[in-house]
Amino acid sequence: MGRIKAVCIGRQYASGGSEIGAMVAKKLQAKCYDHELVDMAIERSGISREEFEKYEEEVISPLHSPISSLFGSKHRDLTEAVFHAEGEIICEIAEKEPTVVFVGRCADSVLRNRVRTLHVYIYSDMEKRMDNAIRKYGISQDEVEQVIKRFDKKRAFYYECNTNKVWGDKSSYDLCIDSGKLGYETTASIIAAIVRASE
Template sequence: MNNHTVITISRQYGSGGRELANKIAEKLGYKLFDRQIVHLAAAQIGIDDLSEDNLRNLENNVTPLSLSFIPFFNFGSRNTGFNNDIFINEAKAIRKLASDNDCVILGRCADFILEDLPNHYSFFICANDDYREKRGKEVYDGKSLKELNEEDNKRANYYKYYTKQNWGDPKNYDMIINTSKVSLDKAADIIISYVKSNKK
């Protein structure tokens, strides 16, 4: 049985979810896995089935994407995201990464993929439009609220396509946190306290 603690973070663009995930990982001393690492891990599957040595190499040597990273390209498009083979390999990679580490995993439907794990805790991070618009200007190189919402729509479609559930639906998560109402440091402490008090 997997006894590792895994925290999955889903978030609206501009809510500070990536920065929050980084804070949680640092406070707990956990690994942080984001889209970049999951993609690289998934690429190994089918070549050598992601050997333990390769997995640990990714864990130790690949740096997560920067806090300001935002794709603004074809997220979940028919040509890239809606590819069943890619998703299946990413799901395998996520489960392998989670089986080997106490970790925080950002996005990639990880909350759904890992929902059966006993010490998996999922959180959705949101914020009001004013907060997201301000972060779009200051953190995401001047991106508008409209651009942030367009990316969120792509993410919601991707999530719906693969999970048959609604992205952001409170029923899918342990907790929803609105970062326009609480600081990111406080949000990190809330999540950590919840995880520690509910750990099996």
């Protein structure tokens, strides 16, 4: 089957996915792309940052025209431009780098049949995620649970529209791992070990 070239991390909000992605990359002496993809896609697409960030997490794949058609033409044009810009960049990076880590943005689907990937889903229980969100993002205790649920719903919609798979369902991934129970370091070590074992 060949060596795993790309680790694609999906994650529940405040489960540590971004931090773990960076740790995996460090262990593999690879690059990690998360929010950096936004800057690169803004430059590629020519869309203003304000417009890009507004639509970036609402992207609907142009392959899903029945869903896309529910939106106005301006929204549809912007979402398709964002989807294409990020997708092109993800493919270019994956083909160029010996090993790379992507956090979010449906990289697993974008890279399907292009390079060998490891699809990972990181989750944790609500209590730990609430603690993380309060500490890391400064969200108030009264609002934190609703914020987490809102972000999870948004990510699920984005993923399912663009991949034809179910966000968070074990059948959509090669590995589902509880970062709350195992901790970030152990989680990252497991993922890195799987990649090394494919060499």
